Amino acid sequence: MAKITFITSDEQSITVEGNSGNVMELAVKNKIKGIDGNCGGVCSCATCHVHVLPEYWDKIGAPSELENDMLEFDENISDHSRLSCQIQVTDAIDGVVLKVAK
Amino acid sequence: MSGNNTVDKTCLIIGASHAGTNFAFALRREGWQGTIKIFDADSVFPYHKPPLSKAYFSNEDSSQVDLLFPKENYITDHIQLHLGKAVTLIDKEKKTIALEDGSIEEYDKLVIATGARPFIPKIKGINKAQNLYPLRTASHAIQIGEFIKTSKNKRVVIIGGGYIGLETAASLKKLGAKVVVLERENRVLARVTAPEMSNYFHTLHHQNGVELLTNKNVVSIENNDNGNTVFCDDYTNYRADLIVVGVGIKVNTELAEKAGLAIENGIKVDATAKTNNDHIYAIGDCTFHYNKHYNRFVRLESVQNAVDQAKVAAAAICGNRIEYDSIPWFWSDQYDVKLQMVGLSTGYKEVIERVELDNDKSRSVWYFKNDELLAVDAVNNPKAYVLGRRFIKSRQKINKTKLKDTAIPIKPNSFL
Ligand SMILES: Cc1cc2nc3c(=O)[nH]c(=O)nc-3n(C[C@H](O)[C@H](O)[C@H](O)COP(=O)(O)OP(=O)(O)OC[C@H]3O[C@@H](n4cnc5c(N)ncnc54)[C@H](O)[C@@H]3O)c2cc1C
């Protein structure tokens, strides 16, 4: 079981729990504003972009090459950008905080 | 109609696929407090369609389709889902719709999200062919998958070399089928991409053992004890245990047409997804809509358009006016190749193809009309896709000489 906190663009902080699937799916299930997941999680659309708060970056880890290529030239990229459909919900990411990208 | 005086109002939606379901949730987010009911003739719980020709076939459990939204979200958002219910009539004077079972439902706002159905060409013998399916719904994919997984004989003929045909070819090949694709034009993907892309995908399929044949006009199908024989007008024929028909779609405009709404290559809507009736909106594949960037009306078959129009219509109905202003995008996965497309290439006069120096699997085709960048097709090249989208959106002028020079890597300022 992992507790994950999302901070939306209007500064709402929402903590949800999950134990399977990916973080995008968990966000859609919990109606987190700004995470659409339009391509269904195949790393094609970037409508699931989040910024990991720096202190949790090590827990989440860096993106794959393909994901990195999707993010590199995105107008809203930060040093801790991830596509949330590429992050699996596992105990290992319990407690992380993710800011929903614009 | 602002969200807070909608308590007694009813919004009905026809079609519970990408457009209809996204609209329903968006309408709640925009503040609609009244009733929301969605009707769909399909009885399968609303699911993602793109995987049906792609990842679906590698699922262990063939009944497993990806839900668009989890079941509990419909309950918590009070969205009433009526599945297996076909709508037969819209009465725009009375503001009602009629269902197949004869019941009548009243609306204050109606949203038509009826999408499209597969076009089945008039080929002699097509109605008698064995194991012949189009691929548009979960039930089609389930039947195709079950057949390939259980039949000893796995000769597949796919009629039509568009995205769905090619994706299905790749997926069924992976399952051990012997696949032949018959395309009528002289190249695959002729309707949607430049010859450079067609060539690339042609080679890709050959390398993967799919027989891809062009200039093949199918004229008849005979079924016999041991499967089917598919005949082309060049006197060739192909044996098939399973036939998949992927030659395009027909837009579901009949309801709208009968109701007297404006139709033109689809249900005609304005920049807020409204039809020519103030209380009726239309979204998704069924619409002929205005694209601001390209300054013309278009009809698109894509998830992007379904979702973006859904949001625009939801906002409009709740009095929060936003206009449709999207650059279309689309993707396709075949084997381990990821194709991403952005923009509309129709009307292009010139293409520039790049094969990246450091990775020959990574390529892109850039479509221009004079100096204007219209569209980009990117193969295993998300950077080209993302930057292409930025350039198109900002109408950046591209230095074509630099773009052609693959010694210059793809970066935001590379082609100024
Ligand atoms: C196999 C496949 C692969 C695809 N791959 C991609 C891809 O990779 N990327 C991409 O962007 N797009 C892809 N698409 C296209 C994408 O799925 C469509 O653009 C999208 O489904 C459009 O959504 P829609 O809701 O407008 O229409 P539809 O999905 O067609 O849904 C319309 C719904 O309305 C219902 N309906 C119609 N008439 C009635 C009636 N009278 N009464 C009740 N219900 C009715 C239908 O049953 C249907 O469920 C693919 C499509 C298919 C079939």
Ligand code: FES
């Ligand atoms: S959902 Fe499309 S990239 Fe993550």
